[in-house]
Amino acid sequence: MNIPFYRKIVFFLFLPLLFTAINSCEPLATSFGDVEDAVMYTKSAKVTAPLPDSTIKVMTWNIRFGIRRQSWFGDACGDNTVFTKDEVIPGLEGIVSRINEVKPDILFLQECDIKSNRTAYINELQYILDNTYFNYAAYVSEWKSEFIPSDGLGRMDMGLVILSPWPITDAKRINLATRTDQAGIVNYFYLHSCIVSGSIKIPGFKEIPLLNIHASAFATDDTKQKHFEEFKAEMDKLDAAGKYFIAGGDLNELPPGSDSTDFCYEDMCPGESFHQPGDDPQHKAGSDYTRENTWLQPIYDTYKCAVPLNVYRANQSAYFTHTTRPEHTWDRTLDYLFTNNRWRAGSTITHQAFLSNSDHAPVSSEFVLVKE
Numbered sequence: 582m583n584i585p586f587y588r589k590i591v592f593f594l595f596l597p598l599l600f601t602a603i604n605s606c607e608p609l610a611t612s613f614g615d616v617e618d619a620v621m622y623t624k625s626a627k628v629t630a631p632l633p634d635s636t637i638k639v640m641t642w643n644i645r646f647g648i649r650r651q652s653w654f655g656d657a658c659g660d661n662t663v664f665t666k667d668e669v670i671p672g673l674e675g676i677v678s679r680i681n682e683v684k685p686d687i688l689f690l691q692e693c694d695i696k697s698n699r700t701a702y703i704n705e706l707q708y709i710l711d712n713t714y715f716n717y718a719a720y721v722s723e724w725k726s727e728f729i730p731s732d733g734l735g736r737m738d739m740g741l742v743i744l745s746p747w748p749i750t751d752a753k754r755i756n757l758a759t760r761t762d763q764a765g766i767v768n769y770f771y772l773h774s775c776i777v778s779g780s781i782k783i784p785g786f787k788e789i790p791l792l793n794i795h796a797s798a799f800a801t802d803d804t805k806q807k808h809f810e811e812f813k814a815e816m817d818k819l820d821a822a823g824k825y826f827i828a829g830g831d832l833n834e835l836p837p838g839s840d841s842t843d844f845c846y847e848d849m850c851p852g853e854s855f856h857q858p859g860d861d862p863q864h865k866a867g868s869d870y871t872r873e874n875t876w877l878q879p880i881y882d883t884y885k886c887a888v889p890l891n892v893y894r895a896n897q898s899a900y901f902t903h904t905t906r907p908e909h910t911w912d913r914t915l916d917y918l919f920t921n922n923r924w925r926a927g928s929t930i931t932h933q934a935f936l937s938n939s940d941h942a943p944v945s946s947e948f949v950l951v952k953e
Contacts, residue, residue, distance in 0.1 A: 635950055789824075887944060
């Protein structure tokens with residue numbers, strides 16, 4: 582999220598208040614440790630968990646906090662900051678409908694709001710849990726503050742989720758590297774990228790560790806590369822322990838060898854200029870992936886992506902999962918599923934028909950279970 586100049590002025594008018602709050606006994610923004618327990622959710626009236634015989638379907642989806650393709654100030658050149666219940670509920674209804682249509686057994690969500698001011702204080706996770714067939718959820722915050730003074734955001738709690746019909750054990754929040762390209766006060770109130778981890782046990786099969794990540798979108802330093810290294814390190818630990826894992830999420834990164842790597846013009850808002858003499862910066866934050874072209878290669882080299890590189894490169898647009906423009910179709914791939922085991926051949930789907938539900942398309946695939 583980039584803060585326009587006039588909004589920065591408003592933000593810094595609050596500096597005395599912010600420093601007072603930071604130094605008080607009740608900090609406004611949450612600080613995170615390296616590893617913390619996740620917050621667990623359960624459905625009050627549980628449903629019978631399925632008994633798969635060979636595979637389970639896994640899906641990852643950045644749901645854009647339930648606002649569909651509506652204009653928002655933090656992306657898509659929007660101006661809106663907060664939304665009413667009548668604007669959020671239809672988005673959540675659409676998300677629930679799509680989930681019940683695909684019927685994944687394990688679901689990774691990114692950008693899920695928990696009683697945030699911008700989404701009318703709705704507990705989006707509880708809404709999704711209550712209106713789908715999942716029994717359990719593990720939630721971790723990546724952006725949490727009792728009060729954000731900028732742009733009227735107010736209270737914020739946005740995070741990552743693992744949903745499952747089977748109990749989720751040992752669920753944790755794993756903190757990722759902090760950006761170094763922001764002023765300290767901005768970083769204090771900004772989101773802090775992380776992983777939510779956990780494990781499920783299906784009767785008759787080996788335990789399955791799960792990793793769901795939301796990597797930085799707008800970092801202009803090497804933070805994103807550090808996030809990928811940290812993500813791979815978690816996978817490496819599980820692999821070294823002989824465990825067959827499922828990992829995925831929104832990496833905010835293109836696959837190596839993508840034909841297009843610079844989306845500054847596609848993402849440019851009215852009044853902005855990039856790539857021209859005198860422009861500072863030359864590139865829009867979060868839109869130019871050119872120097873990052875190889876950052877995901879170590880993960881591809883070690884683990885199996887649901888969409889292998891050779892398959893992606895042969896027909897790239899078929900696997901696009903993101904666009905910043907509400908009126909435009911998908912134009913890049915940012916969302917992934919990986920394993921050290923196997924995906925059932927031909928089972929991977931990039932759900933590009935879900936264009937009206939979010940600025941990300943979900944990706945699903947069938948994970949081959951390993952018997953005990």
